[in-house]
Amino acid sequence: MKLTFHGVRGSIPSPGEQFIRYGGNTACIHIELNDGTDIILDAGTGIKSVGQKLAGKDTDIHLLLSHNHWDHIQGFPFFIPIYQPGRNIFITPGKTSQEDHDAILRQMTGTYFPVNYHSLQSNIEICPIPSDTDTWTLNSATITRRSMNHPGSGSSYLIEADGVKIAYITDNELYPPYQKETDFLQWVYFAEEADLIIHDAQYMMSDMPAKSGWGHSVAEEAVKLAMASRAKRLALYSHDHIRTDDEIEAVEQHCQEVVEIAEVDMEMFAAAEGLTIDFDQE
16 A cells, blocks of 8 residues: 655645645545555645546546545646546545535536536546445445544545555544534544554644634644554644644644653654655555
8 A cells, every 4th residue: 555645734725935845735645555446535736646646547536535625625626537538536525414425526617617517528426425334345445434523524534455554534623612523532443553643733732722613633632642542653634724844843843742752652744745655665
C-alpha cells in the first residue's frame, strides 16, 4: 500500500509564499493498494494533482467522501478523469445528517459551474452505503466508517488492506459542545493500533473557546487520541488556512513535546502536500 497527501488544508485553499512547505490545497489523499485499486479520500483542491496522476490509466477510481462541505468537494470539477470517455468513477458519499448524496455533482449545475455534470462522458456512479451498514469490502480492502463530530456530520474511514490499517478522521471535534456522534472511547476502539491515524488538528488551545463548536479538534487532542489508540503514526491534518508554514512547524514541535513527555513510542508529523508513505518499503 502507498499513501500520498495531495491536500492538507481545512476550510479554504491557502495560496502564497508562507504556505509552500506544507501546501495550500484542501483535503485529498490518494491510496494505492497492492492489487491496483485506487482509493481517493475527499475531493478538495488537492484532487486536481491526483487526476493528473491517474489520467494515464484506465482503471476504476473509488472516491470516498467524508462530507459535502465546500473544501472537501471543490476540486472535483477539475479532476481530469471525469472528462475521460468511459472512465469508471465510483463515489461513496459521507453519512451526513441530511442525505445529499449527489451534492458533489450538483455543484456542476446552473450558475455554479460552466460545465454541467450531465455532459460528462465518464461513468460516474454514486454509491451510498445503507445507513445500517458500517463495514464493507472494496476489492482487497475492508472499509469501516464512523460518524464524525462535525456540523452536518459525515464519515470517517478505517481502511484495512495489505496488512496495513489507516484511520482517516478529518473535520472531527473530539470534545464538541453539542451532542457527540462518536465519543472519545469509541474513536479509540475505531483507530486501535492503526499503522497511521490522519486526524483533524486545525486548532490550538489559543483558538478556544471562540471556535468551540466549529467542528475541528485542538492538535493536542489528536495526539491524545493517537496515544490512547496505540497508533504507530499520527499525521496532523486539516491545517487552519491562516496558519503559515512556520506556525504549523511550531504546532508540530509542540505536539512532539507532548509525545516525548508521555514517553510514547509513536511517530508524529504534520501532513504535507506531496508526502508519500510506502508501507511496503518499511
